[in-house]
Amino acid sequence: MSEKKIMLELKDMTKKYPNGDGVEHIGLQVNEGEIVTLLGPSGCGKSTILRTVGGFLDVTSGDIEINGRSIIHLPPEKRPTAMVFQSYNLWPHMNVYENLAYGLKLRKMPAEEQKTRITEMLDMVGIPGMEKKFPSQLSGGQQQRVAIARSLLLKPELLLLDEPFSALDAKIRHQMREELKKIQQNLGITVLFVTHDQEEAMAISHRIVVMNKGKIDQIGSPADIYDNPGTLHVASFIGEMNFIESEGKTIAIRPEDITVLPEGQGDLEGEVRTIMLLGHYVVLTVQQEENVIKCNIDRAQSETLQVGDRVSLKLGKHTVFDRAQE
Amino acid sequence: MFKMLNPKRFYHAVGKHKFWEFIILAVFILFFYGPLCNMIMLAFADKYEVPNVLPQVWGIKWWQYIFQQKSLVTSMIQSFIIAIITSLLSMVICIPAAYSIARFKYPARKVFMFSFLLTNAFPKLGIYTSIAVLFYKYGLMGTYPGVIIIHLINSMMFMVWLPASAFRSVHRQQEEAARDVGAGPIRTFFKVTMPMAMPGISVATLYTFLASMEEAQGTMLVGMGRIQTMPVAMYGIILDSSAVQIGAVFAILLILPSVVMIFVMRKYIGPEAIAGGFKMK
Numbered sequence: 176m177s178e179k180k181i182m183l184e185l186k187d188m189t190k191k192y193p194n195g196d197g198v199e200h201i202g203l204q205v206n207e208g209e210i211v212t213l214l215g216p217s218g219c220g221k222s223t224i225l226r227t228v229g230g231f232l233d234v235t236s237g238d239i240e241i242n243g244r245s246i247i248h249l250p251p252e253k254r255p256t257a258m259v260f261q262s263y264n265l266w267p268h269m270n271v272y273e274n275l276a277y278g279l280k281l282r283k284m285p286a287e288e289q290k291t292r293i294t295e296m297l298d299m300v301g302i303p304g305m306e307k308k309f310p311s312q313l314s315g316g317q318q319q320r321v322a323i324a325r326s327l328l329l330k331p332e333l334l335l336l337d338e339p340f341s342a343l344d345a346k347i348r349h350q351m352r353e354e355l356k357k358i359q360q361n362l363g364i365t366v367l368f369v370t371h372d373q374e375e376a377m378a379i380s381h382r383i384v385v386m387n388k389g390k391i392d393q394i395g396s397p398a399d400i401y402d403n404p405g406t407l408h409v410a411s412f413i414g415e416m417n418f419i420e421s422e423g424k425t426i427a428i429r430p431e432d433i434t435v436l437p438e439g440q441g442d443l444e445g446e447v448r449t450i451m452l453l454g455h456y457v458v459l460t461v462q463q464e465e466n467v468i469k470c471n472i473d474r475a476q477s478e479t480l481q482v483g484d485r486v487s488l489k490l491g492k493h494t495v496f497d498r499a500q501e
Numbered sequence: 502m503f504k505m506l507n508p509k510r511f512y513h514a515v516g517k518h519k520f521w522e523f524i525i526l527a528v529f530i531l532f533f534y535g536p537l538c539n540m541i542m543l544a545f546a547d548k549y550e551v552p553n554v555l556p557q558v559w560g561i562k563w564w565q566y567i568f569q570q571k572s573l574v575t576s577m578i579q580s581f582i583i584a585i586i587t588s589l590l591s592m593v594i595c596i597p598a599a600y601s602i603a604r605f606k607y608p609a610r611k612v613f614m615f616s617f618l619l620t621n622a623f624p625k626l627g628i629y630t631s632i633a634v635l636f637y638k639y640g641l642m643g644t645y646p647g648v649i650i651i652h653l654i655n656s657m658m659f660m661v662w663l664p665a666s667a668f669r670s671v672h673r674q675q676e677e678a679a680r681d682v683g684a685g686p687i688r689t690f691f692k693v694t695m696p697m698a699m700p701g702i703s704v705a706t707l708y709t710f711l712a713s714m715e716e717a718q719g720t721m722l723v724g725m726g727r728i729q730t731m732p733v734a735m736y737g738i739i740l741d742s743s744a745v746q747i748g749a750v751f752a753i754l755l756i757l758p759s760v761v762m763i764f765v766m767r768k769y770i771g772p773e774a775i776a777g778g779f780k781m782k
Contacts, residue, residue, distance in 0.1 A: 231677055251680040258681045263672035266679070268696045277692075278682030322678075329682060 179206035181243075182365045183228065183333055188237035190220075190227050198223050198389045201237070205333070210359055210366040214376040215386035216412070221369045222337055223389075228367065229258045229335050241332055257326035258335040262342045264322035265310040271297075271321055272306035278329045292328060299361075300324045301354060316347040323355070327362070336368045340375070352379055373413050377401070385409045407496050417468045419443070425496045432491035433470040435459060435480070441487030443468075447480055461486060543749035563746040567754075576734035577754065583645070583730060584713040587652040591709050594653070595660035596702065600694070602661065603668035614665075617658045628654075629722045636723060643725040651719035656709035663708075667701025668694065707766055711759050731755055 183205040191197040198220035205211045213221035226232040228239055230251035239247050246254050265274050272293060279289045297303050300320040310318055319339055326334055336355075340348045356379055359366055370376050376383050377397045385392045385400060385408075393405035404410035410427040411418070417433070419426040438444065445463035457477035459470045468488060480486070512520045543549060544563065546556030567573050601607075602614055620628065629651065633642065641647035671694050679689040695702070717732035724733065735751045 229677075229681065231680075250685070251677065252683045252685055256681075258677070260674040260678065263674040264678050266675055266693050266697070277679070277684075281683040281688075325678075325682065 179209075181205070182207045182209075182241065183367065184240045184243075185224070185228075186238040186240065188224075188227065188239060189235045190223055190232060191235045196220075196389070197235070198386075201391060203384060203391070203394070205365060205367060207365055208363045209381045210356070210368060210379055211382045211384060212368045212370060212376040212380040213384050213386060214370060214373060214412075215392075217371055219386040220389040221371075221386050225258070225335050225337050225367060225369045228333070229256050230254045231258075255332040256335055257329050257331035257333075258337065259319070259322045259326050259339045261338045262315075262318075264325075265318055267310050270307055270309050271313070274310070274321060275325050275328055278325065282329075293324075296324045296328050299327075299358060315343050316351060319343065319351065323358075327358070327364070332365065334364055334366045336366060338370055341370065341372065348375070355379065377413075385412065387412075402492065404494060410494065410496075415469065417466075419463070419466050419468060423497070426490065426493050427496060428490055428493035430458065430469045430471040432493060433468065434489040434491065435461070435470055435472050435476065436487045436489055438485040438487050441489035443488045443490070445486060445488060447482050447484045447486060450477055450480060450482060452477070461488060463488065540749045540752055543746050544753050546746055549746065563744065563750050567747065567750050572729065573734055573738075573751075576729045576731050579728065580714055580730040580732075581758075583649060583652065583728075584710050586645075587649055587656065587713040588706050588710045590649065591653055591656045591660045592702070592706060595657060595705075596664055599661045599664035600668050600690075602665045614661070617661045620654050621658050625718055626722075629719050633722060642723060643727040645728065647723045648720050648728045648730075651723050652709075652713040652716055655712055655716060655719070659708045659712075660705045663705035664698060664702045667698035670701075671697045703766060707762050711762065714758055715755060 181204050183203075185201050185203040188201040189197070189199050191199075196218075201224060203211075203224075213224055215221050223232060227234050227247075230246070230249060230253075234247050238245050241255055246256075251258075265271075266277075269277065275293045275296065276289050279292070284292075293306065294303075297305055300323055302317055302320050302324075305313070305317070305321070310321070313321065323336075323339070340351050343351065352375060358364075368376075368379060380397055382394060382396055383400050384394050385405075387406075387408045393400060393409045395403075395405075400409060400413055404413065404416075404427065407418075407425065407427070410416050415430050417426075417428050417430060419428065434441070443463050445461040445468065448460045448462050448467065451458045451460075452474070455474070456471050457474055459472055459477065459480065461468045461470060470488065515523065542556065545559055545561060547560035547562040548558040549556040598613075602610060632651070632654075636642045636647050641650070675697070676689055676694055679693040680686070684692060714730075715732055716730070717736060720728060720730050721733050721736065724730075726733070729737075731751065731754065735748065735755075738751065739748050
């Protein structure tokens with residue numbers, strides 16, 4: 176890997192609301208050409224961070240730099256960022272062309288150039304020929320495409336996406352996700368993405384920032400976050416996870432990392448509670464002392480088991496947390 | 502065919518419910534349009550005496566009479582000028598107030614909002630008399646500014662509440678998106694917020710214009726007879742003249758601007774637009 180250039184840097188940034196909520200001591204570096212996702216439950220402060228970067232909120236302390244230049248004193252219109260909101264991005268009294276051209280007009284781009292670039296951009300986001308339509312005539316997915324197009328047209332140094340797909344249907348959401356990733360790869364643009372959907376974060380990001388209650392819990396690649404969760408919160412928030420209490424410690428293990436063996440051959444003994452067929456695999460729950468442990472097994476093995484059977488569980492890859500930690 | 506107009510047959514033909522609906526509608530139409538029709542008829546009656554139903558002589562004599570009276574024509578022009586100035590000034594004053602109520606949270610915001618209701622809550626004549634005391638002191642009695650201030654006070658409630666609700670319906674993201682693509686706060690207001698709130702603003706302005714056109718009490722009192730708007734002139738004519746037709750012609754002249762404006766803006770005038778203005782948040 177070549178030397179990465181830092182595009183965005185948050186330096187010990189704190190934003191407190193009058194009611195005491197907010198984010199504290201946020202330190203984060205985003206490299207050029209990277210998609211970094213802020214992931215967390217609602218109210219964890221991920222949107223707050225995005226809005227401070229976009230200029231819609233001022234910071235209480237700390238600094239935000241883009242390409243090494245502090246931007247915290249700039250109003251949104253002077254920042255080299257472009258933002259796509261969850262909804263209500265477009266201006267309903269302007270048609271698609273006018274919506275897209277507005278920012279270019281403010282930059283005094285010649286009309287000819289505006290036109291060719293808008294046509295190209297609509298092609299790229301997959302809605303060619305929509306120039307004359309008004310936002311109310313577009314579907315939710317199309318509106319978000321226009322909003323993304325409008326942001327990309329301004330060639331921002333950093334694209335900010337605030338849950339842009341969360342108001343869309345599941346099917347369109349998946350499609351948009353793939354297309355966004357493709358567009359990002361083609362343009363090599365830097366993206367800061369906010370979502371509460373861990374699956375979306377895993378699918379789209381180079382790196383994920385998991386947040387909880389206004390603080391950063393863990394920063395890492397999707398695989399890193401999934402395999403080595405840094406805290407109990409990360410472990411429980413991302414993917415399915417069993418938490419096994421034993422001897423004052425909590426063992427966190429994914430259902431697919433447990434092997435079910437005949438009695439006496441594994442690490443933990445238990446009794447089969449339920450067997451659920453979920454298509455190509457089977458979910459087995461096992462009662463082990465007070466713990467109910469979920470295991471994914473294949474269908475062939477499930478046919479040899481019945482509810483009430485004594486089994487033994489062998490733990491594969493897992494993480495151990497001290498209970499005192501949480 | 503005439504047989505069906507027999508009330509009993511009619512009652513059984515359309516059913517009880519429809520029958521009463523029809524009666525109420527008929528009475529309503531009679532009360533509502535009857536005087537209006539009578540007025541229009543009178544305006545085109547050259548000669549009319551009371552016991553008759555229809556005028557003896559039809560014609561446009563009184564229209565000619567009114568348009569020949571210089572003072573009446575100037576009163577119309579004055580009315581229009583005052584109404585236009587009132588509307589424009591009211592927009593300049595009230596739209597920023599409406600925007601602040603819609604967008605910013607500050608202490609006493611609700612008190613500020615209700616203060617616009619106060620002018621409409623007290624008996625007008627009382628307010629005008631106490632204002633007159635102040636106006637005497639500042640030399641505003643019998644002047645255009647004085648009359649316009651009175652009209653402005655009357656318009657404020659509508660001009661603040663309706664646009665405030667219109668501004669509230671503009672989503673913050675839509676303003677933020679404009680800031681994001683490079684528009685400053687003022688440009689954002691004029692290019693995004695205002696156009697989107699335009700229906701509410703124009704309805705309020707229309708009410709202001711029409712209210713100013715027909716305001717008589719305050720204009721008479723503060724204008725001291727020196728400022729002769731149409732309604733003020735009408736008082737004079739009705740009190741002076743025995744010809745009831747002049748009043749009718751004048752009434753039609755007063756109605757015309759309202760009818761034209763309401764027709765032009767019919768799309769925006771509706772129960773929702775008006776009710777929306779009174780939502781308190």
